Amino acid sequence: MDDGRNADDDQAHKAFGRQGGRTSPEDRFEPANKILFEQAMAQTRMAVCLTDPNQQDEPIIFANRAFRELTGYRENEIIGRNCRFLQGPGTDPEKVKAIRQAIDKEEVIVVELLNYRRDGTTFWNALHLGPIYGDDGRLLYYFGSQWDVSNVHTARSDEAHAKTLARELSHRMKNMFAVIGGIVAITGREMGAQTAAKKINDRIQALGRAYEPTLDEASVGSIDVGSAIRSVLEGYPQQKDRMILEGNGMRGNPSIVATLGIVLHELTTNAIKHGALSEDGGTVRVHWAEADGVETLLLDWHEDAVEQGARATPTTGSGLGIVDAILGKARGKLHRDWLPGGLHARLVLPLSAEKQA
Amino acid sequence: MNEAQNTSPASRASRRVLLLDDEVFLLLDLEMTFEMEGFEVLTATNCSEALKLLENAAVDVAVLDVNLGQGRTCAAVAEELTGQGVPFLLHTGDLDRRGELLRDLSGVIIPKPSPSEVVVAEASALL
Incomplete structure (x- = not known):
């Protein structure tokens, strides 16, 4: 702590707070503080002006250098005029009205x-307006600071554009998956292989759902793993109330999306066919989290069957063959315990490409 | 079993569905699936085609793709069907637009992609 500096600050506050009834703001300060005021006003990049609400039409009585540079007007073109000379045909009248109301009520307003x-x-001017009162509580000035936020506006419209683009992309991708689904189904009928076509389609559609929430933030380079998991598992409308999803968001490499899509789809299909979801009242609890410090997804799949023991045995052709094959390539693992209440599985999957390589 | 099989084709024969989608593969897949379920199927790839079909034939139910490309939507057909009291499904991959166009249309929303069997089941449920 620096006591001396605090005392100086105190002194400065008192000096600046001392305001009388004269017209020029600089006159209000002690000579030393007047220099400080002038220096501060000259050096700040914030455009500042003061208006006098006690004169006819509230003219500007002070404008600093930044104000002149921002607006391009010379001092003699500014002093004595009302601020509205900065407005033009594109200025929103509603915002001007809001400023007018704030001034009438002596309120602080920030408006763009x-x-x-x-x-x-x-x-684009981020205008901050506020009243300045004298010691006697009388309204002396209106303080206005102007800040050019045009670049912020541009960034905002860029962002809006990116969102529109992401939405269009998402829509087209879903459409593409739908068309692929159509082609597979048509081909399956053509060749009398509807069952195979259906199985292919279900896997493809699970993949589509896994990719879908990753599009919005494709530019980030990683994906929200939690959204991908939810998107896949929420794609079985009949099972909606029977699958309990618990998990936080975590970032992962986009390359894990396909693996997640297929693994979760096969687990669900297996549960619907043979496991807890094949009977009334059975549920599946899916809990996921990131393993501490090792960029790895841990996902627990707990089936809770009502008929204990009835579904305990693993079945061949359960679709988990493809799961093991894929996880082998992704350096992941699906541990399985066939308990009396149903399958308890733990998926361990590296979240980053480096870990997978 | 036999009784059910004997009675259902007869009752299905009277059902006519209008399918509107600008993707011909989806149209074809849906058409095959609806036909397998005994529906008579009318297909259109744009609104004016669909409206023309509706002028000449009454349908029992419809499946409408919401976004028909280049900013065009199925709104005109949805309005016509609403006016006729015909139930319809809105088949769309753009659920975000729920807050916009979909709010103004009264149809049941079915996400795209959905297996065609699911679309047929949902459409049948509206009858």
Whole structure:
């Protein structure tokens, strides 16, 4: 702690707080503080002006250098005029009205509005307005600070554009998966292989659901694993209330999406055919988290069958063959325990490509 | 068993469905699936085609793709069907638009992609 500096700060507050009834703001301060005020006003990049609400039409009585640079006007073109000379045809009248109301009520307002420079070019102005009172509580000035936020506006519209694009992409991708599904089904009928076509289609559609939530943030380079898990498992409408999903978000390499899609689909299909979801009242609890410090997904799949023991045995052709094959390539593992209440499985899957390599 | 099989084709024969989708593969897949279930199927790839079909034939149910490309939607057909009191499914991959166009249309939403068997089952449930 620096006691001396605190005392200086105190002193400065008292000096700046001392305001009388004269017209020029600089006159209000002790000579030393007047220099400080002038220096601060000259050096700040924040455009600042003061208006006098006690004069006809509230003219500007002070504008600093940053204000002149921002607007392009010379001092003699600013002093004595009302601030509205910065407005133009593109300025939102509603916002001007809000400013008017705030001034009438002596309230602080922050508003973004389109302003015009001397050369007619426009900028987005984050305008902060607030009343300044004298010691006697009388309204002396209105303080206005202007900040050019045009770049923020551009960024916002860029973001909006990116969102529109992501949505269009998402829509097209789903459409593509739907078309693929159509082709597979048609081909299956053509060749009398509807059952195989159905199985292929179900896997493809699970894959589509796994990819779907990853599109919005494709630029980030990683995906939200929790969203992918939920998206896959929420794709079985009949099982909706019987699958309890518990998990936080975590980031993973996009390359794990396909693996997750297929593994979760096969587990679900198996549960519907042979496991807890094949009987009334059975449930599946799916809990996932990231293993501490090793960038690995741990997902627990707990089936809870009502008829204890009835579904305990693993069946051949359960679809878990493809799961083991894929996980072998992804350096992952599905541990399985066939308990009396149903399958308890633990999926261990590296979240990053480096770990997979 | 035999009784059920004997009676259902007869009752199904009277059912006519209108399918609207700009993706011909989906249209074909849906058409085959609906026909297997005994539906008479009318297909259209755009709104004016669909509206023309509706002028000439009454349908019992419809499946409408919401976004028909280049900003066009199925709204005109949805309105016509609503006016006729015909139930319909809105088949769409863009569920975000629930807040916009879909809110104004009264159909049942079915996410895209869904297996065609599911679409047929949902459509049958509206009858």
